[in-house]
Amino acid sequence: MTERLASMAWVVWAAMRSQRRAMRGNPFNILLGVAQPVVFLTVTAAAYRDPTADELSRLAIGVALTALWGSTIWAAGGILRREHGEGTLAAMITGVRSPYLMLFGKSLAATTISSLFIAGSVAVSAWLLGLPLRVGAPWWTLLGVLLAVVSGTALGMLLSCLFLVTRHGWAWSSALMYPVFIVGGMMLPLPYLPVPLQWVSTLISLRWAAEFLAGTATDVADIPALLALIGLTVVYLVLAAFAFRAVVRRALRTARLDLV
Amino acid sequence: MSSGIGTDELAWRSWRAAVTGWREFLALNPPRVLALSVVPRAGLQLVFFALLGQLVGGPAQRNYNIVGMLAFSLTALTVVMVSDVPVVDKESDTFWRIRTGRVKPFLVMLARSWPYPATGFLCVLLLTVCVIAVMGADGPGPRLIWLLPCYALMAVTTTAIGLAGAVLALGRRVDILVSNLLSYGILLCSGAVLPTGRIEWLDRIGSVLPMRHGLAAVRAGLSGQPVAAELLAEAAVGGIWLTVAAVTVALLVRRARRVGDDHFG
Numbered sequence: 191m192t193e194r195l196a197s198m199a200w201v202v203w204a205a206m207r208s209q210r211r212a213m214r215g216n217p218f219n220i221l222l223g224v225a226q227p228v229v230f231l232t233v234t235a236a237a238y239r240d241p242t243a244d245e246l247s248r249l250a251i252g253v254a255l256t257a258l259w260g261s262t263i264w265a266a267g268g269i270l271r272r273e274h275g276e277g278t279l280a281a282m283i284t285g286v287r288s289p290y291l292m293l294f295g296k297s298l299a300a301t302t303i304s305s306l307f308i309a310g311s312v313a314v315s316a317w318l319l320g321l322p323l324r325v326g327a328p329w330w331t332l333l334g335v336l337l338a339v340v341s342g343t344a345l346g347m348l349l350s351c352l353f354l355v356t357r358h359g360w361a362w363s364s365a366l367m368y369p370v371f372i373v374g375g376m377m378l379p380l381p382y383l384p385v386p387l388q389w390v391s392t393l394i395s396l397r398w399a400a401e402f403l404a405g406t407a408t409d410v411a412d413i414p415a416l417l418a419l420i421g422l423t424v425v426y427l428v429l430a431a432f433a434f435r436a437v438v439r440r441a442l443r444t445a446r447l448d449l450v
Numbered sequence: 451m452s453s454g455i456g457t458d459e460l461a462w463r464s465w466r467a468a469v470t471g472w473r474e475f476l477a478l479n480p481p482r483v484l485a486l487s488v489v490p491r492a493g494l495q496l497v498f499f500a501l502l503g504q505l506v507g508g509p510a511q512r513n514y515n516i517v518g519m520l521a522f523s524l525t526a527l528t529v530v531m532v533s534d535v536p537v538v539d540k541e542s543d544t545f546w547r548i549r550t551g552r553v554k555p556f557l558v559m560l561a562r563s564w565p566y567p568a569t570g571f572l573c574v575l576l577l578t579v580c581v582i583a584v585m586g587a588d589g590p591g592p593r594l595i596w597l598l599p600c601y602a603l604m605a606v607t608t609t610a611i612g613l614a615g616a617v618l619a620l621g622r623r624v625d626i627l628v629s630n631l632l633s634y635g636i637l638l639c640s641g642a643v644l645p646t647g648r649i650e651w652l653d654r655i656g657s658v659l660p661m662r663h664g665l666a667a668v669r670a671g672l673s674g675q676p677v678a679a680e681l682l683a684e685a686a687v688g689g690i691w692l693t694v695a696a697v698t699v700a701l702l703v704r705r706a707r708r709v710g711d712d713h714f715g
Binding site: 217220221225226228229232233234236237238239241361364365367368369371372377378379382383 | 483
């Protein structure tokens, strides 16, 4: 059992290292991890009329999670598409090691790297703008951040499978960004959205991450939001497993490992 | 004038380059992709920033953001996607044919770039009609229609900086990074969503970037003030960036002739 766990951990670690190398020099690290959060935070914080410290903290958290969604779509969501493009997808699927674990490791690395870029950019730009950000409950905050990263990983795996079965994955990536920015409840509070669209954000784990982290900034642990974040993350992981299995089965059934 | 050819021949060759540019544009951006991806994205971007404006500054900031995002919707085509014009030549190993042609390479590039500002402007036109139809008196108002020529000028000036960024990045294979960074820089410094006077150093950078003066002209026009001075400033900024692009292309051509390599690095 221990040996099996160690073997799985090794697969995940090797996949993470491979993804880290693949992302080196990728312009999207700078664009979605640095430029986007810095610009979003600057244009909203500097235009804010008489904001309170709580509102600014919520805004910074919202900007970070919005950027995480953008990075998830392009970085983690594009993993299998990139394998397909580079001709390594067939080897990944038919290899000895579990392809699902490899996808998990790659998605985890992509989300972790993006999160580090985003957190650094938001922290530095908040400091330069003189925003009075608060971290009321450090341990809850840390838990929230880690769960947001895992949730982003799960979302990335799910999107990666969905984007693989279309020839227009890039167009889908582009098209999916702003709808979730709008209805995701990360930067825009729900009362600002039309009532018929407000329920959509309940299905997006990063909305609950935003609520939980905004709570920890004021020293409040919003346990229902935490449970929703964990629950949705588990659902994404299960859906990703089903989607991945369906994609592989389809490829084997049709004898087309290029899948589309 | 190009390589001693007459005006008629220059016009004909430029026309052929423009036709090729249109075909290339359609091949790279099929109408279906434009209709289902580029235009909806621009609309959703506008809605997102309008709602953000409502959040941070109420209806006045919302309308301010709408006017700005109508202009910013140009940049997807005129700053980011226009970089395909020189990049595709580099990737297809066809730059030498343009370099050795009778028309100056920069003129060919300009003639092939026209679909980007034209399509960008059509996108602005469509979004403006939607904004007026949906928001009515609550939005920036029907006066926007009369100010569309200001947006047309911004389509040209942003194309100038888009081409300049693309050719400056050509040798380093960083065209995606540079064009997108320029686009984010314009969003940050042009006053599209951040009112001028909030962060002084951003205003200084913005004054040498396209859209800043054009948007000032639109906002002046909406409040019934004269727009000519700001439009002239916008045209001057566009001219500067066009010159940067032209000089860079001339240097690239000279270097390619000297070293016999059209890949620029």
